[in-house]
Amino acid sequence: MQSLYVEGNSVMHRLSPRLKLLSLTIFGVVLFISGNLVLLSITVLLTAVLYRMVGLPFADGLRRLRPVFLTIAVVALFNLIFNPWQEALVPLLRLTALMLLAATVTATTSITEFIDEVTALARPLERTGWVQADDIGLALGLVLRFVPEIVGRYQAIREAHKARGLKVRPTTLLAPLIILTLKDADNIAAAIDARGIRRHVS
Amino acid sequence: MMMSTRDLVLTALFAAIIVALGLLPPISLGFIPVQITAQSLGVMMAGVVLGARRGAIAVLIVLVLVAIGLPVLSGGRGGLAIFASPTAGFLIGWIFAAFVTGYLSERLVNHQQSALVQTVSFFLTAMVGGIVVLYAFGITYLATVAGLGFTKAFVGSMAFIPGDVIKAFVAALLGRAVMVGYPLLPSRA
Amino acid sequence: MRGIGLDIRFEGAGVSFGARVALQPLTLGISGKRIGVIGLNGSGKTTFARLINGLTKPSVGRVTVNGRDTSDEKTAVADVGFIFQSPQNQIILPIVKDDIAFGLKRRGFTKAEIEAKVEGVLARFGAEALADRRAHELSGGELQVAALCSVLATGPGILILDEPTNQLDLKNRALVEGIIAGLPESAIIITHDLELIAGFERVLLFHEGRLAADAPAAEAIARYKEIAA
Amino acid sequence: MRGIGLDIRFEGAGVSFGARVALQPLTLGISGKRIGVIGLNGSGKTTFARLINGLTKPSVGRVTVNGRDTSDEKTAVADVGFIFQSPQNQIILPIVKDDIAFGLKRRGFTKAEIEAKVEGVLARFGAEALADRRAHELSGGELQVAALCSVLATGPGILILDEPTNQLDLKNRALVEGIIAGLPESAIIITHDLELIAGFERVLLFHEGRLAADAPAAEAIARYKEIAA
Numbered sequence: 001m002q003s004l005y006v007e008g009n010s011v012m013h014r015l016s017p018r019l020k021l022l023s024l025t026i027f028g029v030v031l032f033i034s035g036n037l038v039l040l041s042i043t044v045l046l047t048a049v050l051y052r053m054v055g056l057p058f059a060d061g062l063r064r065l066r067p068v069f070l071t072i073a074v075v076a077l078f079n080l081i082f083n084p085w086q087e088a089l090v091p092l093l094r095l096t097a098l099m100l101l102a103a104t105v106t107a108t109t110s111i112t113e114f115i116d117e118v119t120a121l122a123r124p125l126e127r128t129g130w131v132q133a134d135d136i137g138l139a140l141g142l143v144l145r146f147v148p149e150i151v152g153r154y155q156a157i158r159e160a161h162k163a164r165g166l167k168v169r170p171t172t173l174l175a176p177l178i179i180l181t182l183k184d185a186d187n188i189a190a191a192i193d194a195r196g197i198r199r200h201v202s
Numbered sequence: 203m204m205m206s207t208r209d210l211v212l213t214a215l216f217a218a219i220i221v222a223l224g225l226l227p228p229i230s231l232g233f234i235p236v237q238i239t240a241q242s243l244g245v246m247m248a249g250v251v252l253g254a255r256r257g258a259i260a261v262l263i264v265l266v267l268v269a270i271g272l273p274v275l276s277g278g279r280g281g282l283a284i285f286a287s288p289t290a291g292f293l294i295g296w297i298f299a300a301f302v303t304g305y306l307s308e309r310l311v312n313h314q315q316s317a318l319v320q321t322v323s324f325f326l327t328a329m330v331g332g333i334v335v336l337y338a339f340g341i342t343y344l345a346t347v348a349g350l351g352f353t354k355a356f357v358g359s360m361a362f363i364p365g366d367v368i369k370a371f372v373a374a375l376l377g378r379a380v381m382v383g384y385p386l387l388p389s390r391a
Numbered sequence: 392m393r394g395i396g397l398d399i400r401f402e403g404a405g406v407s408f409g410a411r412v413a414l415q416p417l418t419l420g421i422s423g424k425r426i427g428v429i430g431l432n433g434s435g436k437t438t439f440a441r442l443i444n445g446l447t448k449p450s451v452g453r454v455t456v457n458g459r460d461t462s463d464e465k466t467a468v469a470d471v472g473f474i475f476q477s478p479q480n481q482i483i484l485p486i487v488k489d490d491i492a493f494g495l496k497r498r499g500f501t502k503a504e505i506e507a508k509v510e511g512v513l514a515r516f517g518a519e520a521l522a523d524r525r526a527h528e529l530s531g532g533e534l535q536v537a538a539l540c541s542v543l544a545t546g547p548g549i550l551i552l553d554e555p556t557n558q559l560d561l562k563n564r565a566l567v568e569g570i571i572a573g574l575p576e577s578a579i580i581i582t583h584d585l586e587l588i589a590g591f592e593r594v595l596l597f598h599e600g601r602l603a604a605d606a607p608a609a610e611a612i613a614r615y616k617e618i619a620a
Numbered sequence: 621m622r623g624i625g626l627d628i629r630f631e632g633a634g635v636s637f638g639a640r641v642a643l644q645p646l647t648l649g650i651s652g653k654r655i656g657v658i659g660l661n662g663s664g665k666t667t668f669a670r671l672i673n674g675l676t677k678p679s680v681g682r683v684t685v686n687g688r689d690t691s692d693e694k695t696a697v698a699d700v701g702f703i704f705q706s707p708q709n710q711i712i713l714p715i716v717k718d719d720i721a722f723g724l725k726r727r728g729f730t731k732a733e734i735e736a737k738v739e740g741v742l743a744r745f746g747a748e749a750l751a752d753r754r755a756h757e758l759s760g761g762e763l764q765v766a767a768l769c770s771v772l773a774t775g776p777g778i779l780i781l782d783e784p785t786n787q788l789d790l791k792n793r794a795l796v797e798g799i800i801a802g803l804p805e806s807a808i809i810i811t812h813d814l815e816l817i818a819g820f821e822r823v824l825l826f827h828e829g830r831l832a833a834d835a836p837a838a839e840a841i842a843r844y845k846e847i848a849a
């Protein structure tokens with residue numbers, strides 16, 4: 001699975017992940033305070049410049065934004081039909097600016113940095129006794145490892161249908177897929193415990 | 203109430219199932235900026251199979267993967283920018299959808315019931331969690347943050363109902379099959 | 392058809408996945424009651440077997456079963472029963488007897504006929520006790536038997552078994568060996584367990600996607616040991 | 621600790637799951653370099669092994685490793701490395717070298733120390749090429765080696781291998797056999813592949829949850845064959 005991180009050494013790359021995430025959150029809130037069109041336009045321009053600095057080739061940069069931008073644009077079109085144009089433009093500008101800054105943070109922060117950050121954020125929660133911060137990295141790693149395995153098993157079960165001349169239906173396909181996968185979970189959990197990876201949990 | 207290793211693995215596995223369902227291409231409706239996706243079936247399944255707490259955590263893991271820039275949503279989408287899209291309300295709602303579906307399943311369904319009662323109950327829980335609760339989040343966000351207004355957001359979202367009813371049905375059959383075939387699942391309250 | 396087997400022909404049939412050649416083009420006829428298939432991991436054994444029931448289509452050439460091209464079939468060839476390398480992936484429904492019945496339902500039998508067939512095939516292996524068991528609780532040997540029942544219930548003319556003695560103890564291995572010896576159906580057996588095919592008159596040895604030997608067991612096994620050394 | 625093994629004692633230790641007795645109470649001391657464990661499917665071999673590292677707690681009696689009761693440990697015993705019956709379930713992270721490093725991170729080593737350890741253990745098996753491979757793409761033999769590396773990296777005093785030659789071809793089987801022979805660590809090997817333990821001085825035979833023999837290989841195997849007949 002290819003992450004959306006882009007290697008580079010821009011200002012945004014060098015900022016600490018914590019600062020970036022914090023700024024993004026504050027930015028998301030502040031954006032909704034003002035409905036001033038000029039102010040919002042300038043914000044979009046600034047975030048666009050920031051996104052350009054990431055170092056993605058222009059076309060790639062656009063291609064990444066397309067799915068999200070399309071949905072934002074569709075909303076704006078709707079608004080345009082039913083509302084005065086100013087009311088359509090405000091959410092368009094807001095969400096576009098947010099999208100640009102978010103995409104910039106994503107492109108300049110590696111998966112490892114993110115996981116370390118999420119782990120650090122969860123560390124204080126350990127005192128509640130509900131989470132173990134290190135489990136976050138473990139859980140994310142497990143997901144990435146399971147996806148290809150589930151896809152492989154899905155194919156195996158499809159073929160089992162075919163080999164027996166049966167039609168492939170979602171229900172008869174999903175049931176064995178989930179049951180077999182759950183069964184694996186027990187073995188994998190035992191393997192994790194056997195390697196003493198989560199020392200302090202019983 | 204620290205999670206056991208087994209629970210941790212179960213939630214990760216279901217998160218992986220939701221990600222894998224994203225490999226099916228999404229269908230765009232055109233008239234509403236939200237696509238039809240098989241991943242919301244995974245959300246209902248997580249609730250029905252894992253129950254409230256673990257189901258919600260499985261969905262949360264998927265959203266963390268999105269946030270850290272992995273293309274795990276249908277159509278290979280990901281990254282923080284997703285949370286700026288008009289569909290973000292549905293995404294956040296997924297957590298509560300799985301939780302409510304799971305919560306109701308834990309209370310409504312047990313091993314003593316007949317197959318029909320189990321299946322129908324699972325269907326109802328998936329409808330309440332995966333449709334009523336989920337749409338409340340999705341529509342509110344569309345209406346306010348995306349500025350679409352309640353009426354349009356509501357009417358537009360009705361386009362998903364047929365698909366989502368089918369998903370609830372599939373989730374119900376699955377929940378029942380897992381109950382028969384994998385009784386090792388921890389007993390529910 | 393039962394007991395006679397089928398007339399299987401490979402006519403220059405080969406398989407590539409992208410740039411990787413899994414099976415070099417091969418011309419070969421298969422008939423007879425017992426055929427063994429051996430070779431290193433990744434040598435092309437499973438690919439060869441999958442061509443026969445049409446699960447994999449040849450990239451070049453063609454494979455026919457009783458004169459019909461397997462590429463023309465929409466689904467797998469009905470006359471060829473296939474036991475997969477991992478039988479746990481093969482059981483589709485959670486309860487054994489439901490799984491056996493499942494393959495029959497779609498073939499238009501009545502309820503009574505299906506019940507009779509399910510009981511019949513279980514009785515054939517003395518495995519009546521498995522009927523109501525949960526598939527995921529079965530031991531390796533029991534799984535293998537359940538998978539065999541599900542496949543044989545539909546009455547295929549030939550059976551392909553991909554590593555049927557995996558993970559089995561001496562007793563279950565002997566059971567499966569006995570089952571194979573007693574099958575009236577023709578069978579193709581892929582295995583790393585060389586004793587299982589030691590007496591066979593015809594054993595195919597694959598090496599790096601090529602048919603490296605087509606000979607009686609002793610000769611093919613000797614060649615295999617050279618290759619593995 | 622390495623190369624000496626541990627002092628393992630079973631003191632009337634038995635395991636039941638509900639009404640089903642998986643292992644009858646057993647009193648036994650284990651030391652020495654190589655111990656084989658054989659028996660039918662379901663005879664209690666895996667349960668016996670899981671008692672040693674505390675993955676399963678005894679229902680009666682106790683098991684101690686170097687004098688410490690395994691029931692007191694919150695998680696598995698660190699000094700006991702365990703290779704599971706299905707190695708594909710054992711690799712936890714997607715990339716081999718990350719998986720090996722993972723077990724070390726939580727033990728408080730520095731980044732540099734971890735890197736050195738990962739390289740060291742891969743080099744030990746001449747498996748440097750595996751470092752960057754994706755776990756799900758590995759062949760059976762490679763998986764087995766990767767699982768071994770992950771476990772040995774943490775430096776256990778004794779290693780338990782549950783059916784390590786499953787699904788391997790002659791060549792990969794020889795590889796694993798060679799690795800076992802060369803381990804400086806003590807090892808307990810559970811297997812249906814009797815040749816693998818043929819030379820061992822001590823082999824435990826389980827039957828229906830009971831220790832049926834504790835003898836040199838030839839004797840234990842002979843008893844096993846009687847039981848399986």
Ligand SMILES: Nc1ncnc2c1ncn2[C@@H]1O[C@H](COP(=O)(O)OP(=O)(O)OP(=O)(O)O)[C@@H](O)[C@H]1O
Pocket residue numbers: 408411412413430431432433434435436437438439476789
């Ligand atoms: N779907 C696929 N895509 C890409 N490569 C494949 C695919 N299926 C098989 N191969 C490759 O083709 C070659 C032959 O595979 P095959 O499964 O036939 O081997 P095998 O002899 O059955 O091995 P084993 O003893 O391990 O079961 C291998 O190199 C394998 O990696």
Ligand SMILES: Nc1ncnc2c1ncn2[C@@H]1O[C@H](COP(=O)(O)OP(=O)(O)OP(=O)(O)O)[C@@H](O)[C@H]1O
Pocket residue numbers: 530531560637640641642659660661662663664665666667668705
């Ligand atoms: N968690 C469990 N719950 C219920 N029964 C169990 C559990 N684990 C093992 N058993 C039962 O305990 C008995 C011994 O199992 P064990 O796994 O130790 O056998 P084994 O000798 O390793 O068999 P195999 O050769 O098939 O691996 C079996 O009857 C098994 O079904």
Ligand SMILES: O=C(O)CCCC[C@@H]1SC[C@@H]2NC(=O)N[C@@H]21
Pocket residue numbers: 236237238239240242275276289292293336362365366
């Ligand atoms: O961005 C995404 O991929 C997720 C959007 C959420 C889609 C919602 S979930 C409920 C409803 N049913 C669907 O099929 N799609 C929407």
Ligand SMILES: [Mg+2]
Pocket residue numbers: 436437438476553
């Ligand atoms: Mg194969």
Ligand SMILES: [Mg+2]
Pocket residue numbers: 665666667705782
């Ligand atoms: Mg075992």
